[in-house]
Amino acid sequence: MRFVDEFRDAEQARALAAKIAALCEPGRQYKFMEVCGGHTHTIYKHGLEDYLPESINLVHGPGCPVCVIPMGRIDDAMHLAAREDVIMTSFGDMLRVPGSNGSFFDAKARGTDIRMVYSPLDSLKIARQNPDKQVVFMAIGFETTAPSTAMTMLRARAEGLKNFSVFCNHVTIVPAIKAILDSPDLRLDGFLGPGHVSTVIGCRPYEFIAREYGKPVVTAGFEPLDILRSIYMLMVQLAEGRCEVENQYSRVVPWDGNLVALKAIGETMELRPYFEWRGLGFISHSAMKVREKYAEMDAELLFKVPGVRVADPKACQCGEVLKGVLKPWECKVFGTACTPETPIGTCMVSPEGACAAYYNYGRMERHRVPVTIGERP
Amino acid sequence: MTAAHAGPEAHAGSEAHAGQRSGQPEARQGRDAYAGRDERERQVLERIDRARRRRPRVREERITMAHGAGGKASRTLVEAVFLDAFRNPLLEPLEDAASLRIGEPGAEVPEARVPGAGVPGAEGTRLALTTDTYVVSPLFFPGGSIGELAVNGTVNDLAVSGATPLYLTAGFILEEGFEVADLARVVASMREAADAAGVSVVTGDTKVVQRGKADGCYINTAGVGALAPGTSLGVARARPGDAIIVSGPIGDHGITIMLARGELDIEADIQSDTAALNGLAATLLREVPGTRAMRDATRGGVATILNEIASDADVGVLATEDAFPVRTEVRGACELLGIDPLYVACEGRLVAVVPGADADRAVTALRGHPLGTEAAVVGHVTDSEPGLVRLTTSFGGTRIVDLLVGDPLPRIC
Numbered sequence: 118m119r120f121v122d123e124f125r126d127a128e129q130a131r132a133l134a135a136k137i138a139a140l141c142e143p144g145r146q147y148k149f150m151e152v153c154g155g156h157t158h159t160i161y162k163h164g165l166e167d168y169l170p171e172s173i174n175l176v177h178g179p180g181c182p183v184c185v186i187p188m189g190r191i192d193d194a195m196h197l198a199a200r201e202d203v204i205m206t207s208f209g210d211m212l213r214v215p216g217s218n219g220s221f222f223d224a225k226a227r228g229t230d231i232r233m234v235y236s237p238l239d240s241l242k243i244a245r246q247n248p249d250k251q252v253v254f255m256a257i258g259f260e261t262t263a264p265s266t267a268m269t270m271l272r273a274r275a276e277g278l279k280n281f282s283v284f285c286n287h288v289t290i291v292p293a294i295k296a297i298l299d300s301p302d303l304r305l306d307g308f309l310g311p312g313h314v315s316t317v318i319g320c321r322p323y324e325f326i327a328r329e330y331g332k333p334v335v336t337a338g339f340e341p342l343d344i345l346r347s348i349y350m351l352m353v354q355l356a357e358g359r360c361e362v363e364n365q366y367s368r369v370v371p372w373d374g375n376l377v378a379l380k381a382i383g384e385t386m387e388l389r390p391y392f393e394w395r396g397l398g399f400i401s402h403s404a405m406k407v408r409e410k411y412a413e414m415d416a417e418l419l420f421k422v423p424g425v426r427v428a429d430p431k432a433c434q435c436g437e438v439l440k441g442v443l444k445p446w447e448c449k450v451f452g453t454a455c456t457p458e459t460p461i462g463t464c465m466v467s468p469e470g471a472c473a474a475y476y477n478y479g480r481m482e483r484h485r486v487p488v489t490i491g492e493r494p
Numbered sequence: 495m496t497a498a499h500a501g502p503e504a505h506a507g508s509e510a511h512a513g514q515r516s517g518q519p520e521a522r523q524g525r526d527a528y529a530g531r532d533e534r535e536r537q538v539l540e541r542i543d544r545a546r547r548r549r550p551r552v553r554e555e556r557i558t559m560a561h562g563a564g565g566k567a568s569r570t571l572v573e574a575v576f577l578d579a580f581r582n583p584l585l586e587p588l589e590d591a592a593s594l595r596i597g598e599p600g601a602e603v604p605e606a607r608v609p610g611a612g613v614p615g616a617e618g619t620r621l622a623l624t625t626d627t628y629v630v631s632p633l634f635f636p637g638g639s640i641g642e643l644a645v646n647g648t649v650n651d652l653a654v655s656g657a658t659p660l661y662l663t664a665g666f667i668l669e670e671g672f673e674v675a676d677l678a679r680v681v682a683s684m685r686e687a688a689d690a691a692g693v694s695v696v697t698g699d700t701k702v703v704q705r706g707k708a709d710g711c712y713i714n715t716a717g718v719g720a721l722a723p724g725t726s727l728g729v730a731r732a733r734p735g736d737a738i739i740v741s742g743p744i745g746d747h748g749i750t751i752m753l754a755r756g757e758l759d760i761e762a763d764i765q766s767d768t769a770a771l772n773g774l775a776a777t778l779l780r781e782v783p784g785t786r787a788m789r790d791a792t793r794g795g796v797a798t799i800l801n802e803i804a805s806d807a808d809v810g811v812l813a814t815e816d817a818f819p820v821r822t823e824v825r826g827a828c829e830l831l832g833i834d835p836l837y838v839a840c841e842g843r844l845v846a847v848v849p850g851a852d853a854d855r856a857v858t859a860l861r862g863h864p865l866g867t868e869a870a871v872v873g874h875v876t877d878s879e880p881g882l883v884r885l886t887t888s889f890g891g892t893r894i895v896d897l898l899v900g901d902p903l904p905r906i907c
Contacts, residue, residue, distance in 0.1 A: 118825050127890035164891020226556035235758060341889045446535055452542035457899040458566050459553055468832070478893040480539060481882060486890055 124340030125163065133345045134168040134488040140352040147173045148304065149351055150441055152294060153311035154181025154469025155339050161478035163341040167486045173348065176303070176441035177471035179293045179397065180311050182258040183210045184439060184463040184470045186286055187393045188427040191216035194255050194284055195224055196423055197416060204230045204247060205284075206240040207255035208262075210467040215460060217427050237269040244273075244281040253416045255284045261313040263287045263405065264378035267385040270407075270414055284416040285406050288392065290314050291322050292403035296394075298330045302442045307351040309344065310336035312366045317382075319374030323362045331360055338366035385411050393426065395463055396436025435462035438471055445475040452476055543881065550574045564793025564839070565898030589728055590789060591624035591655035593721060620723075622657030624648060625716035633680065633710055635754040637746075637765030640713055641683030643841060646770045647792065648717040649691045653772035654788035654844055656727045656779060657719030659691060664698040665714040670705040680711060691770035693717070725779070729799075729847065731786040732807035734877040737853035739846045741774060741866045742767070744796050745824040745838035753827065760830060762823040769842030774865045778846060781859035786847040790840075794898055796872075797836040799845045800883045801897045803875065811883040813873030813895065836885075837898045850874065 141147070151157055157177045160166060166175065179185055195216050198205035205221070212221040212233055225231045230250075234240055237254050244252040256266040266283060273281045290311055297303065310323055315336045323334045333354040337347035347365040354361060364370055385408055392404030407415035416422070429435065432450045437443040445451055445464065455461040457473050464470035468477070550570040560567040577585060584592045596619050628644045645662065652659040664684065668677065688695055695715075746767040753760055771790060779785055789799045796818070804811045820828075820835045828835045842865060848856045853871050860866030883895040 118822055118829075121825070121829060122888075125887075125889045127888065130890050162893060163887045163889040164893045165889065167891040222558050222560070223554065223556070226554070226558045239757070341891075444535075446538045452538065453545045456545075457896075458570075476542075477896050477899075480542060480894055480896075481879060481884060481892075482536065482539070484892060 121340070124338070124342045126342065129342055130168055130345055131486065131488055133342070133349055134486065135490055137168075137173070137345070137349050137352055138170045138488055138490045140349075140356050141170050141172050142356075145172060147306045147352070147355075148176055149173070149307050149309060149348060150176040150178045150297070150303075150305050151309040151337070151344070152178040152180040152290065153309075153313065154184065154467065154471070155313060156309055156311075156337060156344055157181070157471050157474050158469045159339050159341055159344060161474040164478070165341050165344060166479075167483060168345060168488070169348070169485075176305065177438070177445075177474075178308075178441055179297065179394070179439045180259065180290060180314070181439075181464070181467050181469040181471070182262065182288070183214055183467035184435065185288060185293070185394045185397070186211075186214065186257060186463065187395045188216055188429060189393065189425055190286055192218070192427055193422045193424060195221070195229075197253055197284060197420055198224060198229050198231050200251075200420070202249075202251055203420075204232060204243060204250045204252045205255060206232050206234045206237075206243060206252060208235075208257065209233045210469075211255060211257055213460070214463055214466045237266050238272065241269060241273055241276070241278060241281060244278055248280060251280050251282060251419070253282050253284050253420075255286065257286045259288055259290050259311070259314045260317040260382070261311075263382050263386065264317060264375070267378075267381035270385045270411055271381060273414060274411070279413075282414045282416040282419050283407055284422075285386065287386065287405040288394070289388075289403055289405065290318075292400045293394065293397060294323075294326065296397050296400050296403075297440055298326065298332070300440060300442075302440060305332060305441075306355065307333040307335070309347050309351070310334045310362070312336060312338050312343070312370060315364075315366065315370040315374070317375050317378045320362050320364050320370065320372050321374070327360045327362050333360050334362045336362070336364045336366050336370055338369065384408070394439075395429065396439040430461050433462040435464045435472075438462075438464050445472040448472070452480070546881070560899070562793075563898065564795075564798055565837075566896075567899070568794070569897065587728055587730065589655055590651040591622040591657060591717075591719070593655065593657075593726075594621045594623055595619070596621055620721040620725075622652050622655045622719040622721050623716070624651040624655070625714065626651060627712065627714040629709070629712050630751065631709055632751075632754055633676065635766055636750055638768040638841075639680055639683045640711060641680040642687045642768045644713040644715045645684050645687035645691060645693070645695075646768050646841060647790075648715040649687075649693060649770045649772055650790040650842075650844070652717050652719035653770070653775040654727070654790050655719070655721070656725040656775070656788070657721045658776070659693045659717055659719040659770075659772050661696045661718045662688065662693050663714075663716045664695050666698070666700045667708055667712040667714075668700065668702045669708040669710050670702060672710050677711065680713075687770065691772055727785065727787045728806075729787040729789065729803045730806040732803050732809055732847045732875045733786070733849075734809055734875050735850040736786060736847050736875040737850050737856070737871050738800070738803070738811065738813065738873040738875065739848065739853070739856055739860065739869055740791070740796060740818060740872050741771075741844045741846070741860050742840075742842070742868045743819040743821045743824070744791065744840055744843060745820060745828065745835040747841040748795070748838035749824045749827045751839075752831070758831070760827060762827055764821060764823045764827075767840055767842035769865055771842060771844050771865065774860065774863045775844060777859055777863045777866075778856060782848050782852045782856045784849050784852055785856070786849070788844050788846045791843050791845055792841060793839050795835070795837040795839055796843075796845055797834070797883070797895050798897060800836075800873070800895060803847060804881050804883050807875070808880045810876035810879040810881070811873055812876050812886070813883065814886045815888045817870055817872040819868045819870055836895060847875065 240254040335347040335350045386405040391401045434448040464472040649659045750766045860869035
C-alpha cells in the first residue's frame with residue numbers, strides 16, 4: 118500500500134540498523150527519549166527495538182495525551198457528565214481512563230450519557246440533534262488536537278449554537294519537556310521530537326533544548342523507518358559533536374508550523390497560569406483554557422466544577438514512567454494488578470501509553486535482528 | 495491484590511540483583527547477551543504470565559460494551575459467569591458448537607444426508623448444537639443484512655466444528671414500529687442464505703417489545719448438525735509444528751459495518767464477506783482428515799482465534815504479518831482509524847490448524863473452493879513461549895498479539 122509500505126521496509130531497516138551500530142562508541146550507553154506516545158506505540162507495534170544495539174535505550178516520554186491527565190480532572194468531567202442536562206463527548210481513549218469512581222465507560226453503563234466521538238465536530242451534530250441538552254466536549258491532547266477543538270468552537274460560534282461547550286484540558290508540550298530536562302532523575306543523550314505536535318508548532322520551539330541544555334533533537338515521523346532514521350540522525354549528531362534541532366519528518370512538518378492552526382488556537386484559547394500533570398505535578402503555563410471571549414463555551418464557567426485534587430492510587434507509578442525514570446515493567450503493579458483490562462494508571466489505558474504498548478506488544482523475551490556492522494547500503 | 499503482592503515482589507527484586515551479581519554465566523551465554531541483559535525483566539514477565547493464568551473474575555459492577563466485543567472481557571464474562579453456572583463436560587471446551595451423543599452406540603443417523611454418517615458408528619450418532627444472536631447495526635449493509643448473518647453465522651459455527659449443518663431455529667425480537675417490509679426483506683435474505691447453505695429453518699418464535707426497548711430487529715438462531723463418526727476437532731489439539739491457515743482476506747465485514755454506520759465519513763469499495771462455510775470446511779476435512787481444528791473468525795477477529803489456540807493448547811503461536819491476506823481498502827481504513835486488521839471481524843473466513851506436513855495440501859484444497867481462493871498459511875504452532883501469540887512484523891521486528899481489550903478504539907493523535 119502506498120505511503121505505508123515504503124516506511125516499513127525491512128531491508129532498509131537492516132541497513133539503517135547496521136549504520137547505527139557502526140556509530141556506537143564502545144562502552145558508551147545511549148539514552149534517547151521519544152517524547153510522543155505515538156512513537157512509543159510504533160516502536161512496540163513494529164518490534165523496532167529488535168534492530169537497536171544493546172547500548173541504545175529508548176526512554177518513553179510524557180507525550181501521551183490521555184496519560185498526563187490527572188485523576189482530579191477526570192472526576193471533574195464525570196461530575197459534569199452526571200448532570201441530567203448534559204451529554205458529554207470525548208475521544209475513545211479517554212473513556213477508558215479510570216477516575217476515582219471508575220471510568221467513563223463504567224459511568225455509561227450506569228446510565229450517564231457519554232458518547233465517543235472521532236472528531237470534536239461530531240459534538241456539534243449531537244448538539245444540533247439535542248437542543249434541550251448541553252453538549253460538553255471533554256477536550257484533551259497537545260497542540261495536535263487543540264486546533265480541531267478551536268475550529269469546532271469557531272464553527273459553533275458561526276452557527277450561533279447555544280448548547281455546546283468545551284471542558285478544556287489541552288496541554289502544551291514544551292513546558293513538559295523542560296520539566297523533564299530540569300528533573301535530576303534522568304540523564305538523556307537526545308530527543309526524538311514529537312512529530313504530530315510539530316505539524317502545528319513547527320520545530321523552532323525546540324531550539325532551547327539544543328541551545329540551553331545541549332541535547333540534540335530530531336523531530337520524527339510515526340512510521341518505524343522514520344523512527345529508526347531519526348535515531349540514526351541523533352547518533353550522527355553525537356558522533357560529529359553537533360547539537361541541533363533537525364527535522365526528519367519534513368514531508369509533514371513545516372519548520373515554522375501551521376500558522377492557520379496556531380491562529381485558531383490563539384483566537385479561542387489562552388494559557389493557564391498553571392496546570393497539574395499526572396506524575397509531573399503542577400507546571401506553569403503548561404495548559405490552555407477557553408479564552409474569555411468564548412466564555413459561553415467554557416464548561417468550567419457554565420457549570421460548577423468541583424476541582425478537587427485527587428491523589429494517584431498509592432501503588433501507581435505512572436509519574437515515574439511518564440518521566441522515563443522507570444521502564445513500564447519496573448512499576449510494582451505492572452501486569453499483575455494493573456493490566457489493560459483493569460488499569461490502575463493512565464499509562465496502561467491509551468494504546469499510546471508506555472505501559473499499554475509494552476504489555477500489549479512487548480511482553481516477551483526480545484530477539485535482536487542480526488545486522489552486519491560495516492554493511493554499506 | 496496490591497498489598498498481597500508488595501511483599502513477594504520486593505523480595506523478587508532483591509533476589510534478582512543477587513542473581514546478577516553472582517553471574518549465572520551458563521544461562522547468559524546460552525542466550526543472546528541482549529536477552530540476558532535483564533534477568534529482572536524476565537522475572538516480571540514470568541510473574542505476569544502467572545497472573546494471566548489465574549481464574550478470571552468479572553470486576554465490573556455492570557455490563558459494559560467491552561463484554562460484548564469478543565475480546566478479553568467477553569472471555570472473562572463467559573468463563574466467570576456462564577461456564578461457572580452451567581459447568582458440564584459438553585460446555586467446557588467452549589468450542590463453537592457442542593458435540594452431543596444421541597442414542598446407543600451403533601444407532602444410525604435418522605437421515606441419510608450426512609456423508610459417512612449413515613454407517614452406524616461405534617460411538618453412536620453425534621450431533622453438533624450451537625446458538626448465536628444477531629444485533630448488528632445497521633440491519634442492511636453492503637454485501638448482506640442481519641438475515642444472512644443470522645443463517646451463515648450459525649451454519650459456520652456448526653461447519654467449523656466439523657459437522658454437516660442440517661436444521662436451524664429462528665427467534666425474532668422486534669421493536670414496536672419496525673417496518674413489516676424491512677422484516678420481509680430480512681426474512682427473504684434468511685431463506686436465500688438457508689437454501690444456499692442447504693439447511694432448513696424448522697421452528698421459530700417472535701416477540702415484540704415496546705418502542706425504544708430494542709433496536710429494530712434482533713435475531714437468534716440455533717442450529718443442529720450431524721458429526722461424521724470420528725470427527726473431533728478442537729483448538730486444544732494444536733501441536734508444535736502445526737500450520738495455521740486463514741481461508742481468505744480478513745476484516746472485510748467489520749470494516750464494512752463501521753463504514754456503513756456513516757459516522758466516519760470514509761467511503762471504500764468493500765462489502766461484507768458473509769458466507770456459509772460448510773462447503774469450504776467439508777472440502778478441507780475431506781482433503782486433510784488430520785485437520786486439528788477450525789474456527790470462524792468473527793468478533794475479535796483472527797487475533798482472538800490465535801490466542802485461543804495458544805491458551806487452550808498451551809502452545810506458542812508465531813505468525814507473520816505479511817502472510818495475512820488483507821484487502822488494500824481494509825488496510826487503508828484500518829490505518830486511518832488506528833486499528834489492527836487482525837482484530838477486525840470476518841463473517842465468512844475460517845482459521846484452520848493442520849499438521850505442518852499437510853499445510854500445502856490444505857491450502858491447495860481451500861484455494862480450489864470459491865470461498866477460499868486467497869487461503870494462506872499465516873503462522874505456525876511452536877513449543878516456545880506457550881500461551882503467547884507472537885507476530886513477525888512486516889518491518890522485521892517481533893511483537894505480541896494479545897486478546898483485544900475493550901472495543902477497538904481509534905487513536906486520537
